Amino acid sequence: MDMKVRGKKFSFAVVRKTLPNGLRVEVDRIEHPGAVLIIPFLTKDKVVFLDQYRPVLGRYLLELPAGTLDKNERPLLCARRELIEETNYKAGRLQRLGRIYPVPGYSTEIIYIYKAEGLTREKGTKDKDEIIRPRILTKMEAKKIFRKGCIHDAKTICGLVLCGWL
Amino acid sequence: MDMKVRGKKFSFAVVRKTLPNGLRVEVDRIEHPGAVLIIPFLTKDKVVFLDQYRPVLGRYLLELPAGTLDKNERPLLCARRELIEETNYKAGRLQRLGRIYPVPGYSTEIIYIYKAEGLTREKGTKDKDEIIRPRILTKMEAKKIFRKGCIHDAKTICGLVLCGWL
Numbered sequence: 001m002d003m004k005v006r007g008k009k010f011s012f013a014v015v016r017k018t019l020p021n022g023l024r025v026e027v028d029r030i031e032h033p034g035a036v037l038i039i040p041f042l043t044k045d046k047v048v049f050l051d052q053y054r055p056v057l058g059r060y061l062l063e064l065p066a067g068t069l070d071k072n073e074r075p076l077l078c079a080r081r082e083l084i085e086e087t088n089y090k091a092g093r094l095q096r097l098g099r100i101y102p103v104p105g106y107s108t109e110i111i112y113i114y115k116a117e118g119l120t121r122e123k124g125t126k127d128k129d130e131i132i133r134p135r136i137l138t139k140m141e142a143k144k145i146f147r148k149g150c151i152h153d154a155k156t157i158c159g160l161v162l163c164g165w166l
Numbered sequence: 167m168d169m170k171v172r173g174k175k176f177s178f179a180v181v182r183k184t185l186p187n188g189l190r191v192e193v194d195r196i197e198h199p200g201a202v203l204i205i206p207f208l209t210k211d212k213v214v215f216l217d218q219y220r221p222v223l224g225r226y227l228l229e230l231p232a233g234t235l236d237k238n239e240r241p242l243l244c245a246r247r248e249l250i251e252e253t254n255y256k257a258g259r260l261q262r263l264g265r266i267y268p269v270p271g272y273s274t275e276i277i278y279i280y281k282a283e284g285l286t287r288e289k290g291t292k293d294k295d296e297i298i299r300p301r302i303l304t305k306m307e308a309k310k311i312f313r314k315g316c317i318h319d320a321k322t323i324c325g326l327v328l329c330g331w332l
Contacts, residue, residue: 029222053185098318101223104223128189157323
C-alpha cells in the first residue's frame with residue numbers, strides 16, 4: 001500500500017511505479033494541483049516583479065507573480081485572480097507563452113506561464129500569509145540583475161526567457 | 167509538534183514558521199539535500215542532453231544531466247560523478263554558472279549549475295532505475311526545440327540561459 005500524507009497545499013506519497021523497462025520502483029511524489037506564473041507588462045518596457053518572502057528558505061526572492069490553482073480552477077482564471085491578489089492589477093489580455101515542470105523528478109506540478117497586458121488598477125485581497133512587495137523593473141534592469149546572479153527563482157527565469165527578456 | 171515523513175530521497179513535513187510580520191503560519195516543506203545540473207560541452211557547439219523517463223509524470227522529458235547530492239557531498243564532486251553516471255563522460259573542467267531554487271514555495275532544494283568541458287570517455291554505472299538516452303544537440307537545434315515549446319524542464323531552460331544558449 002502506498003503511504004500518503006496530506007500537506008497544506010498538496011499531498012506527498014512514496015508510490016510504486018513500473019518503468020518502461022519493466023522494473024518496479026518506489027519514488028517520492030508530490031501530487032500538486034498545478035500553478036501559474038504571470039508576467040505583468042505595465043508598458044512594453046516595465047514589468048511588475050515581487051520581492052517575496054519564502055518561509056521555507058527564510059529569505060526574500062525576486063520573483064514574478066505566481067500562485068497555485070484552486071480546486072478545479074482553470075489556469076487562465078487562476079492567472080487573472082493571482083495577478084489581482086498579488087499586484088492589484090487586472091489584466092486586459094492574458095496570453096499563454098508555455099508551460100514548465102519545476103521538479104519533474106518528484107512533483108506532478110506544472111506551471112502555466114502567461115503574459116499579461118492592458119493592466120488596470122483593481123484592489124485585491126492579499127493572502128495574509130504572503131509577504132510581498134511589488135517591484136517594477138525595466139528590461140535592462142532585469143537583465144542586469146540576472147547577469148549579476150541575483151535571480152534565483154527558476155520559474156521566473158523561465159518566464160523571462162519565454163517573453164524575450166533574457 | 168511538526169509532522170515529518172521520510173521519503174526515498176528527502177523528507178516532507180508541515181512546519182510552523184514565523185513570518186517577518188510576526189504571523190505564525192504552517193507551510194509544506196520538503197527538506198532536500200540539494201542537486202546539480204551539468205551542461206556537458208562535447209565541442210563549443212555540441213551539448214549532451216538526455217531523454218529521461220520521469221515516472222512521476224509518466225513521460226519522457228528532454229533534460230540536461232542532473233542529480234541529487236549524496237550525504238555530505240560537495241556540489242562540484244556531485245557534478246563530476248553524475249556526469250559520468252548519466253553520460254559516460256568525465257569532465258576536464260567544471261565551471262559553476264549559478265544556482266537556482268526550483269520550487270522556493272515548498273522545497274529547500276537548491277540546484278548548482280555547472281558547465282562541463284574537456285570531456286573524455288569514462289564508463290559509468292548507471293542507476294538501474296533511471297531510464298535515460300543521451301541526445302547530442304547543437305545550439306541551433308536546441309534553440310529550435312525550445313522555440314517549438316518542447317523543452318519543459320525548468321532547470322534545463324535555466325541552464326541553457328546561463329550558458330548563453332537561449
